[in-house]
Amino acid sequence: MKxxxxxxxxxxxxxxxVLTVEALK
Structure with missing residues (x-):
């Protein structure tokens, strides 16, 4: 899974x- x-x-x-970075698994 990428x-x-x-x-x-x-x-x-x-x-x-503000800059918010969310990484989804």
Missing amino acids: KEVIILLVEDNEGDI
């Missing part, structure tokens, strides 16, 4: 845009 990587740009509690 892993899929999801890259999300989300806004945190302080209103900053």
